[in-house]
Amino acid sequence: MTAIIPLSELRERIDAIDQQILQLINRRAECAIEVARTKMAEGETGSFYRADREAQVLRKIKELNPGPLSDHASVHLFRELMSACLALEKPLEVAFLGPVGTFTQQATFKHFGHAVKGIPVATIPEIFLAVETSHCQFGVVPVENSTEGVIAHTLDRFMTTSLQICGEVEIRVHQNLLGKMDNLAAINEVYSHQQSLAQCRQWLNTYLPGVPCTAVSSNAEAARLASLDHNKAAIAGLMAAELYELNIIEQHIEDESNNTTRFIVIGKQQPASTGLDKTSILVSTGNQAGALHKILGPFAEYGISMAHIESRPSRQGLWEYVFFIDIDGHRDDPDVAKALETLQNNVKMLKILGSYPKAVI
Numbered sequence: 001m002t003a004i005i006p007l008s009e010l011r012e013r014i015d016a017i018d019q020q021i022l023q024l025i026n027r028r029a030e031c032a033i034e035v036a037r038t039k040m041a042e043g044e045t046g047s048f049y050r051a052d053r054e055a056q057v058l059r060k061i062k063e064l065n066p067g068p069l070s071d072h073a074s075v076h077l078f079r080e081l082m083s084a085c086l087a088l089e090k091p092l093e094v095a096f097l098g099p100v101g102t103f104t105q106q107a108t109f110k111h112f113g114h115a116v117k118g119i120p121v122a123t124i125p126e127i128f129l130a131v132e133t134s135h136c137q138f139g140v141v142p143v144e145n146s147t148e149g150v151i152a153h154t155l156d157r158f159m160t161t162s163l164q165i166c167g168e169v170e171i172r173v174h175q176n177l178l179g180k181m182d183n184l185a186a187i188n189e190v191y192s193h194q195q196s197l198a199q200c201r202q203w204l205n206t207y208l209p210g211v212p213c214t215a216v217s218s219n220a221e222a223a224r225l226a227s228l229d230h231n232k233a234a235i236a237g238l239m240a241a242e243l244y245e246l247n248i249i250e251q252h253i254e255d256e257s258n259n260t261t262r263f264i265v266i267g268k269q270q271p272a273s274t275g276l277d278k279t280s281i282l283v284s285t286g287n288q289a290g291a292l293h294k295i296l297g298p299f300a301e302y303g304i305s306m307a308h309i310e311s312r313p314s315r316q317g318l319w320e321y322v323f324f325i326d327i328d329g330h331r332d333d334p335d336v337a338k339a340l341e342t343l344q345n346n347v348k349m350l351k352i353l354g355s356y357p358k359a360v361i
């Protein structure tokens, strides 16, 4: 058995290591400041943030991590370190679906770290607008939920925007029943966003049968309303419980245990290829026979996997549809480029919504 080391000695060791870490992270910060100066000298005017470089840094940390810290913990520490280094220049401004306390805010911090300046915005179209008009450099919007499917508002906005998808984030969504009361019997109404109500439908039918459920603009708004009335409950994340000082009446009330929401980052940047990327496209075929075959053919020909396909009404001709498709790879990767070129000739319209690194954390 190894000898027990006295606590005082261990604390001395930790203090000495902390000093070294502090010096090293500040040396790293100085490098990041130099990177910004170099980028400026090369004529960069926009943000110094680079989605592709950040993904590569985090992947390297995962690869090199010797333990005992988990990969997850190491990557999160470095996520925050990079975020703080980047903010030395000027914190990034990122619009998210507000108010504060939403899952979209959680996704924003998960992707960019906590040194960003998150700007809560009321609706999904307004998030697009904030980035289009350069009020914010990036925006974060929900795009699909594993229980409830796609978020139509987000997909529809892609038909007209010139913004690019620059990243993706996934959040395991746990729903909770929150309120000022301390038992279910006191509840005469439940507020939440319609997606969250849908994710908890069975639970609500079982434990609060007959209690009216009212859809509001966000989970955080539901929590705010619940904080005003002792008989109203909200379904929301734990961040909202803390923010609006609500009791957690019941945790994890989502019907599906793997309930996950995927968010995307929108901006004006086009991240470079990292070797582990995704490309999202929008395709319209017109109302012709064999349309789907014409879309899928080029991907099969060049051996490209498709991660997702979703159809939405085009809003132009009756029964005309557009397809939102996610494929593996970057638009600059040779096989992807060839497949997209072939596809372009097969369809009425092809819009590349963005190539971006696959989520690392």
Ligand SMILES: C=C(O[C@@H]1C=C(C(=O)O)C=C[C@H]1O)C(=O)O
Binding pocket: 031, 032, 035, 048, 049, 050, 051, 053, 054, 057, 081, 082, 083, 085, 086
């Ligand atoms: C330092 C750079 O700029 C930013 C800061 C990074 C970092 O701290 O590692 C990484 C990518 C950029 O968001 C860079 O481009 O390398």
